[in-house]
Amino acid sequence: MGGFLLRKSGAALIVLLLASMVVFGGVRALPGDPALALGGENRDPEVLAAIRHDYGLDRPLPIQYLTWVGHVVRGDLGTDQRKLPVGHTIVTRLPITLELAFLAVLFGSLIGVGAGIIAATRRGKTSDYAATSVALVGLSVPHFWLGLLLIVLFAVRLQWLPAGGYVPFFEDPVDNLRHMLLPAIVLGTGLSAVVMRQMRSAMLDSLGADYVRTARAKGLSEFSVVGVHALRNSLITVVTIIGLQLGVLISGAIVTEQIFGIAGFGRLTIDAVNQRDYALLQGVVLVVAAGYVVVNLLVDLTYSFLNPRIRIVAAPA
Structure with missing residues (x-):
């Protein structure tokens, strides 16, 4: 090692x-x-x-x-x-975008992995077609349009969540989550769609492998076969996708931070270029x-x- x-x-x-x-x-x-x-x-x-x-x-x-x-x-x-240390400016802004990326990865991974497992274990059934269709929609929807749609629905009409801004986590954890929830969903939607499709494909390959058939022949429960044997090998593909999607999250964060008025790393990049x-x-x-x-x-x-x-x-x- x-x-x-x-x-x-x-x-x-x-x-x-x-x-x-x-x-x-x-x-x-x-x-x-x-x-x-x-x-x-x-x-x-x-x-x-x-x-x-x-x-x-x-x-x-x-x-x-x-x-x-x-x-x-x-x-x-x-x-x-402005004669300010670049390192200090980055350290101030970077945690905001890292928190947003973490929440987006958490949301995308949970939804994507869960939907991928369901679609693979129920191949050819209604839940499989539904998960695949939702994933296709998630890949097709632009971040800026989804962000505006969520603001209109949850901030303007229902008034459940704030339309934008940022509150530091250690200042008010609950209010911080309320401000970061919508942008995290916007970023995590595309990731969840990619993870779901890859997870479904990897799980189908694993479920058809010899070691899975052997595990079933030994009398192991379906939960043990799917949740332990097939899932572990399938997660390698998911880890790859999450790593490769880092660039998509960063580029998407630039647009998302502009929409929700978050002074994070994305807005800092735009300011530096301008x-x-x-x-x-x-x-x-x-x-x-x-x-x-x-x-x-x-x-x-x-x-x-x-x-x-x-x-x-x-x-x-």
């Missing part, structure tokens, strides 16, 4: 280094001059030159990259256009890339837990 973890961690560090290069180059490729955004209405060439010098924009790109990476390794993501804030945008995108790497590493480790044979296959000869 230790060797497997070291190999995966080393590969994750290499991917993160390559991602930092892509992030740096991609941000520099954005149209527009950040010095003009920082200068505001002042277009004096000497002022713009001074701004470029202060932010290191007049240096060669390789030097800018090495300087930035050196600071990142020490935990310094620089300062934004203001041409290089330091803030680099920090935001780097954190997202690091999140991808960490999630994929956790997915690999979960693979090895659910199916120990993966560690043996991945081991060098």
